[in-house]
Amino acid sequence: MRRIKSQHTKPEMIVRRLVHSLGYRYRLHKKGFPGRPDLVFGPKRKAIFVHGCFWHSHDDPNCPHSHVPKSRLEYWKPKLERTRERDKKNRNALEGEGWAVLEIWECETKDRAVLKKRLVKFLG
Numbered sequence: 120m121r122r123i124k125s126q127h128t129k130p131e132m133i134v135r136r137l138v139h140s141l142g143y144r145y146r147l148h149k150k151g152f153p154g155r156p157d158l159v160f161g162p163k164r165k166a167i168f169v170h171g172c173f174w175h176s177h178d179d180p181n182c183p184h185s186h187v188p189k190s191r192l193e194y195w196k197p198k199l200e201r202t203r204e205r206d207k208k209n210r211n212a213l214e215g216e217g218w219a220v221l222e223i224w225e226c227e228t229k230d231r232a233v234l235k236k237r238l239v240k241f242l243g
Contacts, residue, residue: 130225131157131169137235138167143242154209156220165219165242168206172225176203182226 138145138158145167149159156166170177172184176199179185188195210220221241228234 128169128171130171130223130228133228133231134158134167134169134223134234134238137231138238138242141235141239141242153212154206156213160242163219163242164217165221166213167221167223167241168210169223169228170206170225174199174202175206175224176200177224177226179224179226182224184226 135145135147135158143160145158145160147159148155148157152159152166154168157169158167160166172182173186177185187199206222210222213220219241221237223234223237227237
């Protein structure tokens, strides 16, 4: 599991390149923020998290990446549930401080046109 990257993943890079091409500038993995969002837009008070569907337990039934492993359920179920709870806590903490938060799932990065519209709508 040490090979699993937490920063600069392929879905994150897709979002970063798209946001940059739209003309927005951002900070990466800003320290001191709950959950260290992947992209932070300080003056706009907006933050984006890019979640891997498996690791963050995407609950969309159409998602091809999200599933619970069939073996070692006593390990995986609590681990994935802790991640969901942590994500919820971090999102609520940021929103409580007046930040707008957008979560982008790994499977949502496949359709770039839809992703672009969503980002433009969120960032204004």
